[in-house]
Amino acid sequence: MTGQSQWLIETRDLTRIYGDGEQIHALDHVTLHIGKGELVAVMGPSGSGKSTLLNIIGALDRPTEGTILIDGQDMSSLRDLDRFRSQSVGFVFQLHNLLPTLTARENVEVPMTGAGGPRERSERAKELLALVGLGDRMNHLPNQLSGGQRQRVAIARALANNPPLVLADEPTGNLDTVAGQELMGLIRDLHRSQGTTFVVVTHDHAVARQTERVLVMQDGKIVRQDVIGSPLEEDLKLWRHTGLGRRLVEKKEDLTDKLGLSRGEVTTLRQVLERADVAGD
Numbered sequence: 001m002t003g004q005s006q007w008l009i010e011t012r013d014l015t016r017i018y019g020d021g022e023q024i025h026a027l028d029h030v031t032l033h034i035g036k037g038e039l040v041a042v043m044g045p046s047g048s049g050k051s052t053l054l055n056i057i058g059a060l061d062r063p064t065e066g067t068i069l070i071d072g073q074d075m076s077s078l079r080d081l082d083r084f085r086s087q088s089v090g091f092v093f094q095l096h097n098l099l100p101t102l103t104a105r106e107n108v109e110v111p112m113t114g115a116g117g118p119r120e121r122s123e124r125a126k127e128l129l130a131l132v133g134l135g136d137r138m139n140h141l142p143n144q145l146s147g148g149q150r151q152r153v154a155i156a157r158a159l160a161n162n163p164p165l166v167l168a169d170e171p172t173g174n175l176d177t178v179a180g181q182e183l184m185g186l187i188r189d190l191h192r193s194q195g196t197t198f199v200v201v202t203h204d205h206a207v208a209r210q211t212e213r214v215l216v217m218q219d220g221k222i223v224r225q226d227v228i229g230s231p232l233e234e235d236l237k238l239w240r241h242t243g244l245g246r247r248l249v250e251k252k253e254d255l256t257d258k259l260g261l262s263r264g265e266v267t268t269l270r271q272v273l274e275r276a277d278v279a280g281d
């Protein structure tokens with residue numbers, strides 16, 4: 001990746017048509033921008049084009065019309081697609097398709113390229129498994145792991161070549177609520193600590209709320225975009241509407257004694273609450 005563009009993903013009028021007779025517009029003139037280091041969710045009903053979009057972003061499929069630039073580079077002019085896929089993108093799918101006869105560590109090693117000899121690959125795989133909280137499960141086979149643990153192996157594998165972009169299609173789809181939330185927590189941590197850009201397709205609103213922005217698709221189009229506030233902002237916004245939050249903002253009474261704060265501190269608190277409220281609306 002050249003690193004010249006402010007956008008990691010930029011599409012213009014991206015269109016994907018299936019079929020010759022009766023045509024299906026799986027994607028219909030999608031124009032979108034995803035910045036470097038963003039954590040984005042894609043939602044929408046079944047058949048709305050989410051997987052098609054992900055496949056085109058990951059160069060597993062090509063658009064019928066329109067353009068897609070990854071880090072400023074037009075994908076239609078990219079010659080070595082295999083190299084792009086292995087170096088620049090990590091894939092996580094709902095059916096994690098780990099190889100059943102390989103251990104967790106060996107599965108993570110599969111996509112590694114140019115990581116030196118077997119020893120280096122093994123060390124890197126161990127580091128990644130530790131990173132996803134599976135340091136004590138390296139030598140387990142997939143069928144000796146829980147669904148959530150397998151999905152974490154799939155994420156470690158997606159990170160094998162340290163790609164700037166990870167595409168996840170329903171990564172929490174077959175997990176229970178708790179395991180799904182844990183997996184999203186992991187994705188958020190990785191996004192923060194490694195600066196990886198994640199695009200996560202999900203049906204689950206609780207999962208989408210853990211991201212920074214939600215793209216909502218319908219009939220091959222992006223019909224809405226919601227920006228999700230930071231958890232702190234969301235908490236402040238809620239607190240702003242509690243009894244105490246309201247009393248603070250309304251300034252009708254002097255709360256310094258009651259709160260055990262100085263006048264300056266009360267003013268600061270009030271300003272923070274007022275700002276949180278405005279920012280969230």
Ligand SMILES: Nc1ncnc2c1ncn2[C@@H]1O[C@H](COP(=O)(O)OP(=O)(O)OP(=O)(O)O)[C@@H](O)[C@H]1O
Nearest residue numbers: 018019024025026045046047048049050051052053
């Ligand atoms: N290979 C294909 N050949 C023909 N039509 C296809 C093909 N792949 C997808 N489609 C059609 O394109 C549309 C978008 O499919 P896509 O898989 O992107 O939906 P999705 O939003 O991922 O749905 P889901 O939530 O069910 O996974 C659907 O109408 C689907 O039937």
Ligand SMILES: [Mg+2]
Nearest residue numbers: 050051052169
């Ligand atoms: Mg799909």
